[in-house]
Amino acid sequence: MKKHFYNALIEYKNLDRSSFHTPGHKGKFLSEFDLFSLDFTELPFTDSLYEASGVIKKSEESVSKLYGSEASFISSGGNTLCIQAMIRLTAKSGDKILCDRVVHRSVVSAMALLGIEPIWLKRTICEDAGLAGEIDLEDLKLKLSQHFDIKAVYLTSPSYHGVLQDVDQISLICKNYGIPVIVDNAHGSHLKFLGLHPLDLGASMTADSAHKTLPVLTGGAWLHVKDAKFKEHAKAAMSLFGSTSPSYPVMASLDICRQWLEENGEREFLLLKEQVTLVKEIASARGIFIPSELLLSDPTRIVLGVHKIGYTGFEFREKLYEFKIEPEFCDDSYVVLIPSPFNDDKDWLRLITALQSIETRKGKIKSENFEKSMSLPKIRASLFSALIADSKKVNTKDSLGETASEIICPCPPGVPVVMPGEEIGTYEKERLINYGIEEINVIKY
Numbered sequence: 491m492k493k494h495f496y497n498a499l500i501e502y503k504n505l506d507r508s509s510f511h512t513p514g515h516k517g518k519f520l521s522e523f524d525l526f527s528l529d530f531t532e533l534p535f536t537d538s539l540y541e542a543s544g545v546i547k548k549s550e551e552s553v554s555k556l557y558g559s560e561a562s563f564i565s566s567g568g569n570t571l572c573i574q575a576m577i578r579l580t581a582k583s584g585d586k587i588l589c590d591r592v593v594h595r596s597v598v599s600a601m602a603l604l605g606i607e608p609i610w611l612k613r614t615i616c617e618d619a620g621l622a623g624e625i626d627l628e629d630l631k632l633k634l635s636q637h638f639d640i641k642a643v644y645l646t647s648p649s650y651h652g653v654l655q656d657v658d659q660i661s662l663i664c665k666n667y668g669i670p671v672i673v674d675n676a677h678g679s680h681l682k683f684l685g686l687h688p689l690d691l692g693a694s695m696t697a698d699s700a701h702k703t704l705p706v707l708t709g710g711a712w713l714h715v716k717d718a719k720f721k722e723h724a725k726a727a728m729s730l731f732g733s734t735s736p737s738y739p740v741m742a743s744l745d746i747c748r749q750w751l752e753e754n755g756e757r758e759f760l761l762l763k764e765q766v767t768l769v770k771e772i773a774s775a776r777g778i779f780i781p782s783e784l785l786l787s788d789p790t791r792i793v794l795g796v797h798k799i800g801y802t803g804f805e806f807r808e809k810l811y812e813f814k815i816e817p818e819f820c821d822d823s824y825v826v827l828i829p830s831p832f833n834d835d836k837d838w839l840r841l842i843t844a845l846q847s848i849e850t851r852k853g854k855i856k857s858e859n860f861e862k863s864m865s866l867p868k869i870r871a872s873l874f875s876a877l878i879a880d881s882k883k884v885n886t887k888d889s890l891g892e893t894a895s896e897i898i899c900p901c902p903p904g905v906p907v908v909m910p911g912e913e914i915g916t917y918e919k920e921r922l923i924n925y926g927i928e929e930i931n932v933i934k935y
């Protein structure tokens with residue numbers, strides 16, 4: 491029997507690259523547990539995720555205690571499921587959510603499917619980093635005072651590039667209006683152990699993609715509810731979108747991780763922070779730009795601005811391969827690495843050797859895409875109608891006046907140029923061309 495996909499994965503594994511990408515277990519920690527043999531289904535002994543009353547309920551209660559939530563809920567359908575549930579819990583069809591423009595596609599489709607309209611919040615752009623920075627607080631206050639039908643403020647913190655929002659300050663502002671703050675904390679489950687978790691800073695709910703930075707199998711995530719009024723219907727909201735076949739190995743890995751965090755979380759993430767600080771110092775000394783010098787950031791995320799030493803992120807990743815390092819992500823300017831406490835000495839040695847050895851090039855890569863501010867295009871159709879409409883692909887050069895039916899989000903800065911239902915005006919068309927986007931899906935009228 492030929493197993494092409496399986497063989498390809500084995501082939502990749504045999505390259506023996508150090509994982510600086512998700513999942514956080516790095517192929518090490520969980521291998522000591524026999525998770526494969528625990529691939530059960532709902533049985534009287536094993537409990538049932540959406541009607542939990544036994545061991546799953548216990549696991550959820552324990553993680554709630556650890557994170558200081560009112561209640562926490564397990565997902566084996568990734569953070570996507572937790573985000574869908576947060577949207578369902580805070581707003582009904584016809585309601586509005588004041589929404590960060592830096593978003594994962596799951597929130598856009600959840601709002602579309604539930605008939606909720608976003609009002610987009612502006613972010614400042616950190617010009618020197620070329621990255622989306624903090625939420626524009628004046629814009630937030632203005633929109634909160636203008637729209638009386640807002641049901642929640644939705645933030646992404648941290649972003650893929652590790653940029654954190656001032657959740658404390660934003661929550662205080664929203665509290666004055668009685669509006670809950672809900673946070674896509676996909677990249678920040680570990681922030682609990684560094685005193686930076688959004689739930690501890692005033693958020694009403696967070697969606698934590700535990701598998702990204704913690705030792706959890708891919709797909710494992712937690713919905714944390716702090717505001718008691720969202721607790722009662724949270725399970726129902728999760729089951730609205732969730733598979734009826736949740737993965738028991740994934741759920742078990744969440745529980746193993748929870749136990750490990752209880753005993754080791756604070757110590758291990760402090761050590762990781764120190765290790766990452768050292769790596770950033772080494773990179774900075776070689777001329778690599780480190781955006782956390784300018785932006786409030788996750789102290790364990792390694793974001794290397796290699797454009798300053800003459801590389802695109804894609805070129806630098808090729809160099810990292812020579813040192814057997816696989817990063818999480820790269821773009822025109824940056825390489826993003828996601829480390830965890832399960833990176834071992836060999837991984838760190840490889841990374842440090844790479845950063846000390848890769849030759850810098852003369853001339854910086856000019857990132858002309860970097861912008862000073864963020865503009866919001868005209869809305870021509872609702873998210874729902876734009877996403878379900880018949881669409882056609884057009885050349886970006888011919889896209890003026892069309893209505894986008896997809897999200898186009900270049901990185902950096904990681905802010906969508908257009909969302910589904912938004913008009914491609916002269917400014918948007920110019921930006922799409924500058925970002926090298928050649929084609930775009932638009933509504934076929």
Ligand SMILES: Cc1ncc(COP(=O)(O)O)c(C=O)c1O
Pocket residue numbers: 567568569570571593594596646649650674676677699709711
């Ligand atoms: C910011 C952000 N939110 C949400 C998600 C979705 O998480 P998951 O893949 O666990 O469903 C991702 C995935 O990359 C993400 O980067």
